[in-house]
Amino acid sequence: MRRWLPGWLGAPRLDLPLLGVLLVIMLGGLAVLYSASGEDGGTVVRQAVRLGIGLCVLVGLSQAPPHILRLWTPWVYSLGLVLVAATWVLGEGQGADRWLDLRVVRFQPSEIMKLAVPMMVAAYLHPRVLPPGPRDFLVSVAILAVPALFIVRQPDLGTALLVGISGCFTLFLAGLRWRVIVGLAAAGVAALPALWLVMKEYQRDRVRTFLNPESDPLGDGWNIIQSKIAVGSGGFTGKGWLNGTQSRLEFIPERHTDFILAVLSEEFGLLGVLALFALYLFVVGRGLYIASVARDTFSRLVAGSLSMTLFVYVLVNGGMVAGVLPVVGVPLPLISYGGTSAVTLLAGFGIMMSAWGNRKFVR
Amino acid sequence: MRRSPVNKPLKDSLQEQDGFRHRAVIGFTVIVALFGLLAVRYAWLQLWQHEDFTTRSESNRVQVRPVPPNRGVIYDRRGRLLAGNRPAFRLEIIPEKSGDLDETLARLGEIVTLTDEDLERFEKTRRRYRDFHSVPLRLDLDEGEVSRFAVNRHRFEGVAVVPYLSRHYPYGELLTHVVGYVGRLDERDLRQVDRDNYRATTHIGKLGVERQYERLLHGDSGVERVETNARGRSQRVLQREDPVDGADLVLSIDVDVQQAAWDALGDHAGSVVAIDPRDGSVIAMVSKPAFDPNAFVNGIPQADYQAILEQPRRPLINRSLNGGYEPGSTLKPFVGLAGLELDVVQPEQKIFSSGRYFLPNYDRPYRDWRKGGHGSVEIRRALEESVNTYFYQVAYDLGIDRMHDYLAQFGFGAPTGVDLPGESSGLLPSRDWKRGRFNEPWYPGETVIAGIGQGFNVVTPLQLANAQAALISRGVMRKPRVVFAVKGPLDESAHRETAPETPGVRVVNPEHWDLVLEGMRRVVNAPRGTARNVSLEADYVIAGKTGTAQVFTQDQSVDYEQDELDESLRNHALFIAFAPFEAPRISVAVVVDHGGAGSTVAAPIARATLDAWLGQERLMGYRP
The missing domain is CATH 3.40.710.10 (DD-peptidase/beta-lactamase superfamily)
Structure with missing residues (x-):
């Protein structure tokens, strides 16, 4: 089959099953976005352009050998750290200072850290003997914790959590000992009250609302209730594309960004939701498979942790839309409207493709 | 033991890969399980609770609005109009959408005349309805007020100028004690009428024929089922049951x-x-x-x-x-x-x-x-x-x-x-x-x-x-x-x-x-x-x-001269x-x-x- 394709696409560096499923997700996402935006072609085109840019980045990164990527990693990480710090000082955004305006493009530097942190941890662990010892463990924790703390201060709890988790996944996949993992988990649970103390008031409100949305159905509970109504009223087969009343009559908040899954659930029903989950599951599984056949430690850890992080996106976003997790600003990967997130995600898949291209052919 | 206590351990690529695969399988298993749980949650909402949420979605979507009938007009014996309906404009507020109500009222006061009575009545009426209900604030705006508001509309979320028909009596005081007049519907009036029928009505006969023949003049209110978006703006009328306008009356008065x-x-x-x-x-x-x-x-x-x-002759x-x-x-x-x-x-x-x-x-x-x-x-x-x-x-x-x-x-x-x-x-x-x-x-x-x-x-x-x-x-x-x-x-x-x-x-x-x-x-x-x-x-x-x-x-026994x-x-x-x-x-x-x-x-x-x-x-x- 390869001979029917252009040379670069046929190159062994691109994993066609993964790329195909990603394209299916993105195209489906654009269709949902068209409905969620109230049939606004402009929005869809803008998003398509961003996805196109993301795909270019993907292809570009897939051509880079893993060792080159590994050598860049400290620079990317440092740059990201500086930008996150700069955002803290200069940024602008809706209530939270997440955005950095570079005149040409406005973007969220914290998104870079979603890639840079697992890469940095992996790059650090790459020459080390695994599973990591106490010293390596502490250095890794520092690598992931410093940017996470910066991002928490922005404040953007959701992104900070994802950044931290992606680093943790790297450690987990590197073979961190179970007793350490269990110990950390216990410490995390114990630290929850402390987390409550550092939270901003609006974040606490979100948690309160999450615990009891009906207490304020027209205020903070509105998002959760309307989202659940949209999902529930979708039923098994959904109301049909462009026919979701909750979405078209603007009852669903943030319907083309964080709550786009509610639109999909309403219009395509449980069938649509299960199909989407299946596609994501395939992506995650395929990513882990790519990681397991990667030639070097760096590629293996980065590809593995990015795959697992993708799942966390879906879980947190899907849980929020279904009213089982609090409202945190986590987009639905490749479907939610937004440039930085899409490009970052596709860049991550580019790194996976690079690992695939340099995989071991022989066990 | 995998590494010797003496020598610095060496990286073992194969062993690492095995370890990784082990962890990846564990991770993937957990992920599949969690995806399963999430899917169950969606199934719960979309299958088991589907009917309940469908009802709630419908009641979100569709609002039932009463439509007031036009009040019957009153003629004299020879067909001259004694009480008619004149197009006019009133100012209405949806309290839920207007933000800080006091502040909105203060700003509105700079554009239209608002008397203490207007504010008091608004306050009373407002308490009768839920917050998303549109409550009249001022009736019969003059042209200047309507155009001043039109220019400033963007500053007033949840405030609207609504056209309506205002009762008017061309002969004024000549027929007050026969024809009577209508006034704003209040709580006391509502106790005496069918509330459902008066849901969209603002005025009721208070005196004379207007009061005596209220039932005939008022007519029956209609109902509109309107598709409404989250901001309460109606998108389209789904179904309409027309009101039955009030009957016209011909008086024997000449x-x-x-x-x-x-x-x-x-x-x-x-x-x-x-x-x-x-x-x-x-x-x-x-x-x-x-x-x-x-x-x-x-x-x-x-x-x-x-x-x-206070007039001594008690009009x-x-x-x-x-x-x-x-x-x-x-x-x-x-x-x-x-x-x-x-x-x-x-x-x-x-x-x-x-x-x-x-x-x-x-x-x-x-x-x-x-x-x-x-x-x-x-x-x-x-x-x-x-x-x-x-x-x-x-x-x-x-x-x-x-x-x-x-x-x-x-x-x-x-x-x-x-x-x-x-x-x-x-x-x-x-x-x-x-x-x-x-x-x-x-x-x-x-x-x-x-x-x-x-x-x-x-x-x-x-x-x-x-x-x-x-x-x-x-x-x-x-x-x-x-x-x-x-x-x-x-x-x-x-x-x-x-x-x-x-x-x-x-x-x-x-x-x-x-x-x-x-x-x-x-x-x-x-x-x-x-x-x-x-x-x-x-x-x-x-x-x-x-x-x-x-x-x-x-x-x-005594004579009085009346003139004196x-x-x-x-x-x-x-x-x-x-x-x-x-x-x-x-x-x-x-x-x-x-x-x-x-x-x-x-x-x-x-x-x-x-x-x-x-x-x-x-x-x-x-x-x-």
Whole structure:
């Protein structure tokens, strides 16, 4: 089959099953976005352009050998750290200072850290003997914790959590000992009250609302209730594309960004939701498979942790839309409207493709 | 042990890969499990709770809105508009969407006039509804206010200018006491109507025909099922059940006659009621002074209302229905008829008037109005000259209870049953009444003065006009009717209201009735008649009776010159009249507050009213 394709696409560096499923997700996402935006072609085109840019980045990164990527990693990480710090000082955004305006493009530097942190941890662990010892463990924790703390201060709890988790996944996949993992988990649970103390008031409100949305159905509970109504009223087969009343009559908040899954659930029903989950599951599984056949430690850890992080996106976003997790600003990967997130995600898949291209052919 | 304690361990690529695969499998298993849980959650919402959420989604989507019917309009007998609907604009606020309400109101106050009453009423209305309900703040905005708001609209989320139909009364105060007015619907009104039907209604009839015929005028409210977005803006109408507009009413009032009577009253306070004796329809019903009903439609400022309340001549009182007057000599035709019909006096029997009348064993004189008396008079002359002594004697011979029972047949002492709210019943005294009211026995002297319409007697102008109508139609009693016809919105053919007949007056001998009516003809037409001035240059024959109502009880032994009295102590002037004598087509009662003598003040007003009606009839091609 390869001979029917252009040379670069046929190159062994691109994993066609993964790329195909990603394209299916993105195209489906654009269709949902068209409905969620109230049939606004402009929005869809803008998003398509961003996805196109993301795909270019993907292809570009897939051509880079893993060792080159590994050598860049400290620079990317440092740059990201500086930008996150700069955002803290200069940024602008809706209530939270997440955005950095570079005149040409406005973007969220914290998104870079979603890639840079697992890469940095992996790059650090790459020459080390695994599973990591106490010293390596502490250095890794520092690598992931410093940017996470910066991002928490922005404040953007959701992104900070994802950044931290992606680093943790790297450690987990590197073979961190179970007793350490269990110990950390216990410490995390114990630290929850402390987390409550550092939270901003609006974040606490979100948690309160999450615990009891009906207490304020027209205020903070509105998002959760309307989202659940949209999902529930979708039923098994959904109301049909462009026919979701909750979405078209603007009852669903943030319907083309964080709550786009509610639109999909309403219009395509449980069938649509299960199909989407299946596609994501395939992506995650395929990513882990790519990681397991990667030639070097760096590629293996980065590809593995990015795959697992993708799942966390879906879980947190899907849980929020279904009213089982609090409202945190986590987009639905490749479907939610937004440039930085899409490009970052596709860049991550580019790194996976690079690992695939340099995989071991022989066990 | 995988690494030796001595040597620095070496990286083992294969072993690492195995370890990784082990962890990846664990991770993927957990991920599949969590995906499963999430899928179960979606299935729970979308399958098990589907019906519940579908209902909630539908109630989100569809709002049921009541649609107010258009209020029926009111015409006079000749089709002139008395109460209509004028396009106007009002300001409405949805409190939930307007943000800080106090601040919004303050800013609105810079653009439109908002009185304290507006704010107070808004506050009251607001509490009746949920926060997403649109609540009216100011009615009847003027053009300047509408355009100023249009320019500033973007500054006011949740505030809107809404077109509506505002009631207006082109004739103003001329017809206030008949047509009445509508005012803003309040909680008290809502208790008396079907709330569902008034959900979209802002005004309700408060007085007069507007109140009496509220049910017909209002109509039935409709319902609209509207698809509405999250901000409450309607997207499209899904289903509509049209309201049934209120019925139009045609009143029997003739504006020309009403105006003539109004003008004839001049600066006097008083009342004129004119009834067509042939069908009981009310032709004119004037109460003066009155007030402009238009001021009440959109809420009258407290200060203006206070000013109306404090006017000494009390414009809020409808004198035609609620003015309680002593009938005075206007009661004499009825007392005389009672004497003849009940056989206490014979048609040609004469009674001698010396100027003073004494009861047996009493030395208190009861006087005639002419010193020295009128000589011997029978019934016709007694009416013509209004001879008190004749009626003193008849009343005394009848006794108070027989007189009461007979006069009650003419509707005295009870509401006439006119189709207007709040009518007074007046007072027709009897032994039982006095015992019940004062726990006192009846004195013979009280019977005597009751015979000339004094003492306890109280009548309303409407009662007088209606009793006279019964007199001239030989005992046929009708409930007076203001509404002549009802025109349903679908039924173009007007359905005519006929005045129901009530048990009439039993006729013993029609000749007795002829005698009394002849006496009334002489009042106006005979040389000694008390109202000769009325018939001047009339091309039809008028009959009537003058009357004077005492404002304060005079000592019968002393003469007062009415002109010398302070106006507020002067007698009320009364006159009842009908015409043409041969085939009466109008029965008029005139009362002029503190007018003095009935003949000089009240009679010309009656004449003007008769002229207006009979002249109209000629214009309209009625037979002469």
